[in-house]
Amino acid sequence: MQLSRDELKRAYQRMFTIRAFEERVEKEFAAGNIPGFAHVYLGQEASGVGVCHDLTDEDLIGSTHRGHGHCIAKGCDVKGMMLEIMGKAGGLCGGKGGSMHIADLSKGMLGANAIVGGAPPIAVGAALTQKYKKTGRVSVAFSGDGASNQGTVFEAMNMAVVLKVPAIFVFENNGYGEHTAASYSVGGGSIADRARSFGMPAEVADGVDFFAVHEAMGRALEHCRAGNGPYALEIRCYRFLGHFVGDPQAYRTADELKEARANDPLPLFRKKVTEAKLLEASELDAIEKAILTEVEDAAQTAIAAPPPDLKSLEKDVYARY
Amino acid sequence: MAKKSYRTAINDALRSEMRRNPDIIILGEDVAGGQGATGDVGVVGSVFGVLGGLYKEFGPTRVIDTPISESAIVGAAAGAALTGLRPVAEIMFVDFVGVCFDQIYNQAAKFRYMFGGKAKTPMIIRATIGAGFRAGAQHSQSMHPLFTMVPGLKVVMPSNAYDAKGLMIEALRGDDPVIYLEAKTLYDTEVEVPDEAYRIPFGEGRVAREGKDITLVAFGPMVPRALAVAETLAKDGINAEVVDPRTTSPLDEDTILESVEKTGRLVLVDESPPRCSLAADVAAIVADRGFKSLKAPIKSVTCPHTPVPFAPVLEDEYMPNPRRIEAAVRAVMKFD
Numbered sequence: 001m002q003l004s005r006d007e008l009k010r011a012y013q014r015m016f017t018i019r020a021f022e023e024r025v026e027k028e029f030a031a032g033n034i035p036g037f038a039h040v041y042l043g044q045e046a047s048g049v050g051v052c053h054d055l056t057d058e059d060l061i062g063s064t065h066r067g068h069g070h071c072i073a074k075g076c077d078v079k080g081m082m083l084e085i086m087g088k089a090g091g092l093c094g095g096k097g098g099s100m101h102i103a104d105l106s107k108g109m110l111g112a113n114a115i116v117g118g119a120p121p122i123a124v125g126a127a128l129t130q131k132y133k134k135t136g137r138v139s140v141a142f143s144g145d146g147a148s149n150q151g152t153v154f155e156a157m158n159m160a161v162v163l164k165v166p167a168i169f170v171f172e173n174n175g176y177g178e179h180t181a182a183s184y185s186v187g188g189g190s191i192a193d194r195a196r197s198f199g200m201p202a203e204v205a206d207g208v209d210f211f212a213v214h215e216a217m218g219r220a221l222e223h224c225r226a227g228n229g230p231y232a233l234e235i236r237c238y239r240f241l242g243h244f245v246g247d248p249q250a251y252r253t254a255d256e257l258k259e260a261r262a263n264d265p266l267p268l269f270r271k272k273v274t275e276a277k278l279l280e281a282s283e284l285d286a287i288e289k290a291i292l293t294e295v296e297d298a299a300q301t302a303i304a305a306p307p308p309d310l311k312s313l314e315k316d317v318y319a320r321y
Numbered sequence: 322m323a324k325k326s327y328r329t330a331i332n333d334a335l336r337s338e339m340r341r342n343p344d345i346i347i348l349g350e351d352v353a354g355g356q357g358a359t360g361d362v363g364v365v366g367s368v369f370g371v372l373g374g375l376y377k378e379f380g381p382t383r384v385i386d387t388p389i390s391e392s393a394i395v396g397a398a399a400g401a402a403l404t405g406l407r408p409v410a411e412i413m414f415v416d417f418v419g420v421c422f423d424q425i426y427n428q429a430a431k432f433r434y435m436f437g438g439k440a441k442t443p444m445i446i447r448a449t450i451g452a453g454f455r456a457g458a459q460h461s462q463s464m465h466p467l468f469t470m471v472p473g474l475k476v477v478m479p480s481n482a483y484d485a486k487g488l489m490i491e492a493l494r495g496d497d498p499v500i501y502l503e504a505k506t507l508y509d510t511e512v513e514v515p516d517e518a519y520r521i522p523f524g525e526g527r528v529a530r531e532g533k534d535i536t537l538v539a540f541g542p543m544v545p546r547a548l549a550v551a552e553t554l555a556k557d558g559i560n561a562e563v564v565d566p567r568t569t570s571p572l573d574e575d576t577i578l579e580s581v582e583k584t585g586r587l588v589l590v591d592e593s594p595p596r597c598s599l600a601a602d603v604a605a606i607v608a609d610r611g612f613k614s615l616k617a618p619i620k621s622v623t624c625p626h627t628p629v630p631f632a633p634v635l636e637d638e639y640m641p642n643p644r645r646i647e648a649a650v651r652a653v654m655k656f657d
Binding site for chain 2: 106110124125127158315316
């Protein structure tokens with residue numbers, strides 16, 4: 001499917017926002033401005049953006065501990081995210097969620113999820129709502145290769161097939177679950193085959209190539225929106241950094257890290273759209289410049305922002321208690 | 322007013338609320354029963370028959386049979402609640418919570434807080450509790466303390482049919498995740514239950530029997546046991562008050578404290594192993610907030626720190642039985 005110039009710009013804008021945001025997170029984490037853990041999405045930008053490109057705010061996604069990219073791909077506010085990640089007032093979750101629990105229900109983002117395999121059952125429920133209310137919307141469960149080994153994910157896939165709900169299981173196979181290679185931990189080797197064995201169509205997509213992901217997702221959406229039940233994508237991508245920011249990665253060779261960096265989705269996108277004369281390099285440069293300013297502003301604002309009011313500690317545990 | 326069973330009262334509540342609110346759905350194993358089989362669908366209505374007739378009235382889009390897959394059942398309920406439905410999920414026996422607890426305490430219970438108050442998760446998890454069915458170690462527990470300690474969950478333990486209906490309606494009209502624990506041994510017990518809908522607010526306990534000499538606080542299926550013991554004791558001139566908190570989260574501390582202020586003596590009856598039980602919790606609250614009211618040490622009648630045994634004689638001894646409750650009351654009454 002040919003995308004319009006505006007759509008291509010939006011895709012690059014989101015991919016570059018993730019890149020700039022995550023590089024800033026890396027920097028601010030090192031500077032001590034981000035409490036706790038940070039798992040960044042660097043190298044996987046084409047996956048999240050390709051999957052979310054045709055989704056609306058009414059379509060839903062459930063994410064993972066590595067969720068910043070999914071948030072941005074789904075349209076979450078970058079400043080609200082930075083405030084949240086730094087644990088500040090005004091963050092998307094009021095500073096109570098943090099990096100691993102960012103959510104923005106108004107954007108159909110049902111939360112990053114720090115439990116590996118936590119989101120797919122929830123995404124099936126969100127898909128059940130769409131089927132029940134006949135909204136025509138879909139629910140996407142992002143998981144990694146690591147989560148593909150969790151029983152909850154098997155249960156979610158089976159339930160989605162049995163209930164025939166519009167759920168799309170997106171397995172971002174970046175080759176590692178924490179510090180253990182998928183080649184070791186994924187018995188049988190193919191996550192797509194697992195999904196197929198539950199009775200849904202599944203395909204493997206090249207996660208370095210935005211267009212490959214977007215096209216595969218288009219087939220998934222068509223299938224789900226036609227009421228045919230769930231669909232699965234195994235998206236092969238590269239994790240530029242370690243499991244978390246600061247992971248020394250002694251378990252990966254220098255050559256492997258170099259190879260990962262060589263499979264960078266952003267230059268590939270630039271090359272494809274400029275060679276096809278769909279966008280000018282100068283237009284992409286202008287997008288980058290604007291985003292760098294936006295991320296700089298988000299970071300500065302978040303650093304300067306006050307922490308949450310202590311009175312918020314006991315608020316919002318219940319709707320009523 | 323007609324007498325109805327605990328089972329029928331729950332069914333009534335679900336039926337009337339489902340008629341009133343199309344967002345309520347039911348999902349779980351054999352909530353209808355018979356899907357894909359050669360005979361009739363909907364003839365099971367959950368293993369203890371609580372959901373009888375609901376499939377016939379509301380059909381497969383609202384009474385949804387699932388695989389035996391508790392994580393997916395509870396997770397799907399949580400996701401559906403987060404996106405606008407009011408699911409009632411069933412975990413047939415609460416013992417099975419071990420295979421889906423993450424979806425309860427890490428997911429559903431936390432959405433609202435983690436997401437800065439922007440989410441609501443109106444869902445109910447129904448589960449059966451309690452020993453006495455000769456069902457062995459993995460089908461006989463109660464587990465209510467486990468849920469009670471989780472912020473974000475509300476925990477309901479109806480002890481009679483009237484409360485079962487009012488508490489279920491309250492749960493179905495609220496916006497929080499509720500663990501609704503049904504006592505297997507009470508399903509056939511009957512009291513007068515109005516036909517119309519009524520709500521019993523959470524956190525409002527009930528004085529099930531008034532008395533002046535000693536307070537018995539009992540939970541769920543232990544309430545009728547405590548009441549029976551109170552009648553026995555009355556013959557000996559011991560006039561026991563029985564408090565049924567009805568919900569363990571929120572807990573009606575005031576009703577308990579007011580009763581202890583009146584009687585000065587407290588015995589807790591909790592079908593749970595003793596450590597970190599509701600008995601231990603309430604004892605700590607009364608020792609803290611009601612210390613001056615106490616004329617004697619608080620005693621608890623709980624299960625021993627063991628799994629639930631199978632052999633009937635062992636199981637009967639395991640549960641807080643009338644003999645042990647009575648002995649505890651007499652010991653507290655004797656204290657000077």
